Amino acid sequence: MDVLFHGLLGALANTVGITLGALLVGLVLAVPVTWAARSTSPAVSGAAVAFIQIVRSVPVLVWLFLIYFGLGGGMLPLPPFGAAVAGLGIVSSAYVAEIYRSGLAAIPAGQRDAIHSLALPAGPALRRILLPQLLPIVLPPLSSYTIGLLKDSALASIIGVKDLTAIGYDNAQTNMNGLLTFTIIGLIYIGLSVPVAALSRHVGNKVAARA
């Protein structure tokens, strides 16, 4: 395959790596952002809401340029792959925080009343009561977001990551068959997104069966 399509395996690894890396950064970073956004202190929640708003108002590509050329140029030299993971990860944290936030809002107020009146501490309340109810709510939007992220990872090709899109471009330059090349690249993206959707459906069904 690699012979037929130069650099394909490495490109596949880069695309998947950027997507999963950015998703992980986003899932983790979104936790403190969500927590801050729900704070009773107006300063803290205001800062979190502003962060979410700012991140979402600027094109993803601009964030990548900012991190790669801005930060990467001077203070903190980042390889293109690292810059892509960092940039897409930070952007993801804002979107994922919104998913977490709307998930928490979907849990009826009565659940919190019950948690408080039973005097359940925050840790067990989260683990035993909130997360199990949150999971089926956030999973579908998270999986859609992941598929979007997979597609956005193509932007990394612009800052020099040899991902699927970049490799498609390189190959099309040499083999002069852009139609075939990018049809194959497109099919590979589809092939990557199918398992994400299937996984979300599978877990969703499992949870639904229990409810």
Add this chain to the structure above:
Amino acid sequence: MERDPAATLLRIENVSVVHDGKAVVDRVSLNVQRGQVVAIIGPSGAGKSSLLRTVNFLQQPAGGSIHLAGEEVRPQGRPGSRKYERSLRKHRRRVGVVFQHFNLFPHLTALENVVVAQVHVHGRDTAEAKARALAELERLNLRDCAGKLPGQCSGGQQQRIAIARALALDPEIILFDEPTSAIDPELSAEVLDALKGLAAQGITMLVVTHEMKFAQEVADEVVFMAGGRIVDGGPSAEFFQNPSTERARKFLQAVGRW
């Protein structure tokens, strides 16, 4: 009931609740003696739920104070903050709550609903908590429900699961907010019977209810609220025989009890 102040378990003192700039509970004071059943009745919007929720600070009072067994409850921090909830945990352990809509945990079985706080709040080990949960479920005639999710049980069963959940934590008082209002009328009897059973065992209860028959038969004291204030009330037998205010008389007439 004697008015021995030493027996006062819950003292609500001059409590107000403000929503949107309006005092929906207006400087209300109310005492509940140990072992007593007090019913709060009154028209919709009177502020009954708001008052009840101040007892364990699900609703932060805008003024006044709550005393349990002679001690004032003083939450720390901003309402809703972690610090605030943490500072209330000790108080809330002593106060059970049964809600109109049960507020059971829908992803846990009846048994797990009754177990979870025993383990994480009282530090009981799982086997002990399970045994206690089964005993409480049995006591409320719910043996067949233990392994079911709340959604697989009837409304009457769900409310009794909620009662078992509260009882398993050995509260000193249990608050009920219209425990039968969300249940099919033909099933509310099983919940009211359960409450009667608790009253007979001497469990202290503060019950917001629209069930006048229950208030009359089971409550020691009745409090009639309207417009955020306590307008009337007294020992249940006397109150239902002869309400002293026109407002209460009208209310009782409207619900067919006078």
